[in-house]
Amino acid sequence: MEMKPSLYKAGIYISQSGATIITWVDNMLLISTKGEVAEMKKCIREPFQIKDLENIKFFLHMLVECDREKRTLYLSQQTYLTQILRRFSMENCKGCPTSLDPKTKLHLKAQAEESTDLHTHGEAVGSLA
Numbered sequence: 050m051e052m053k054p055s056l057y058k059a060g061i062y063i064s065q066s067g068a069t070i071i072t073w074v075d076n077m078l079l080i081s082t083k084g085e086v087a088e089m090k091k092c093i094r095e096p097f098q099i100k101d102l103e104n105i106k107f108f109l110h111m112l113v114e115c116d117r118e119k120r121t122l123y124l125s126q127q128t129y130l131t132q133i134l135r136r137f138s139m140e141n142c143k144g145c146p147t148s149l150d151p152k153t154k155l156h157l158k159a160q161a162e163e164s165t166d167l168h169t170h171g172e173a174v175g176s177l178a
Contacts, residue, residue: 050088071108078108080122133176137169 052070055061062070068081068089077093079086093099105113110129115122134140158164 050092073109076109137173
């Protein structure tokens with residue numbers, strides 16, 4: 050089975066039939082029919098020692114739900130995002146469609162205002178990347 054790298058994202062390989070391999074560091078997700086997945090596993094097992102987890106529930110902080118009858122794959126990061134919000138004490142924050150309300154008037158920081166901890170801010174933003 051010939052796999053070609055995605056033109057859009059590193060670590061993703063796609064066959065002519067649409068079978069897909071997604072790789073990230075030492076994790077790999079195979080997406081296709083049962084027969085094609087079995088063939089991909091066979092090809093990968095020859096040169097590499099692998100641990101087959103069969104049907105996955107989580108991959109790279111994503112909940113994975115597969116409905117074979119409907120031929121759908123659902124991915125959700127809700128659990129991961131909830132953990133991040135708790136980690137940075139933001140579990141009660143209110144979401145918005147943009148990072149800053151376009152009507153917000155910016156002003157210079159007053160002496161009494163707390164400074165932002167740039168390290169913590171960097172960690173929070175980095176957690177979402």
